[in-house]
Amino acid sequence: MIGAVRSVVSGLARTRREALSSGIGAALKTLALGGALALVSPLSAAAQTPVKFTLDWVFQGPTSPFLVALEKGYYKAEGLDVTMDPGQGSAGAVQRVATGAYDIGFADVNSLIEYNVKNAGKEILCVFMAYDFPPFGVHALKKSGITKPADLAGKKLGAPVFDASFRLFPAFAKKVGLDAKTVTHVNLTPQLREQSLAQGTVDFISGHYFSSILDLKARGVAQADVVSFNYSDFGMDVYGNGIIVSPEMAAKPQVVTGFLRATAKAWKEVAANPALGIAAAKKRDPLIDDALETERLNMSLKMNVLTPFVKENGMGDVDPARFARSVVDVADAFGLPSAPAPDKVFTSKYLPPKAERMVAP
Secondary structure, eight states: OHHHHHHHHHHHHHHHHHHHHHTOHHHHHHHHHHHHHHHHGGGGGGGSEEEEEEOSSSSOGGGHHHHHHHHTTHHHHTTEEEEEEOOSOHHHHHHHHHTTSOSEEEEEHHHHHHHHHHTTTSOOEEEEEOOSSOOOEEEEEGGGTOOSGGGGTTOEEEEOTTOHHHHTHHHHHHHHTOOGGGSEEEEOOHHHHHHHHHHTSSSEEEOOHHHHHHHHHHTTOOGGGEEEEEGGGGTOOOOOEEEEEOHHHHTOHHHHHHHHHHHHHHHHHHHHOHHHHHHHHHHHOTTSOHHHHHHHHHHHIIIIISOHHHHHHOTBOOOHHHHHHHHHHHHHHTTOSSOOOGGGTBOOTTOOOGGGTOOOO
16 A cells, blocks of 8 residues: 555656646646545545434345345445444334434334324425335234134234334224224233244234244244234235435435435345345344245245336335325324324435336336
């Protein structure tokens, strides 16, 4: 490095003598500036915009596109110095962004509806819809005798308080005519949720389908031995997780769009080659089961991400009419005094062009 610096300095000195002898000092200024920039270019990352990003859950296959974008330098190419942390639930991710501890998050958009109604003027916006089809639901073991939603009455529900499916359980209960007050909630950490169901200390759990089914499988429970009630099968036509931004970050459109462009690029690559995502997740958590996470990633892509709407319209956007209906339904289910205007929950104004968000057939 020292030799390289001396070489550059020596070159500049020769150029200066040549420029002076020819009477064109302007050449010196131009080349000196270029040499200086060449010397400091390895430090240019220091001038990038810092962005703190939180996931809704641990590092897994479905969220690996964010890790791919980070690892392959897509965020840096957008002028962003991104730090990324795991989470413990969507509601927790919303709170992290709301308090300013994080600038951007990945969370259940329905959690925003409740938060934004209770915090008018401080709304958090979803700026990129990742899960066009929701993964929410509750799950029990067939040996429990639970075969229909009505059988959940009087049972024990194990769930982290920040879990999106748990937060939406009252809405599901209302849809199926179940009195949610008859269900006893057992607060569990994410690490104990599926284990508690397998051991029989709770009767059913809430969670993303691709999370709970495969985490139970990792504990020796076959998918055929699980009964799942996916909320979308019972009239809850809601959206799932999206990228959310704080009010402060919303005032920086170039930063937000750059983050979305980098993320969409990585998501498309992972959809085409899931092994990229699994490799990135493995670097963050060497203990993950490659085969299990590959199955989880493929399940999320097939069920939640690469829907007919997304294949036609690209990732990130919503169907305005469907989204408006979902906002009203969720507000009603949560017993909120009013439903927020859809544009107080989601906006497409930060999305990169459609061509950059289209996924391969």
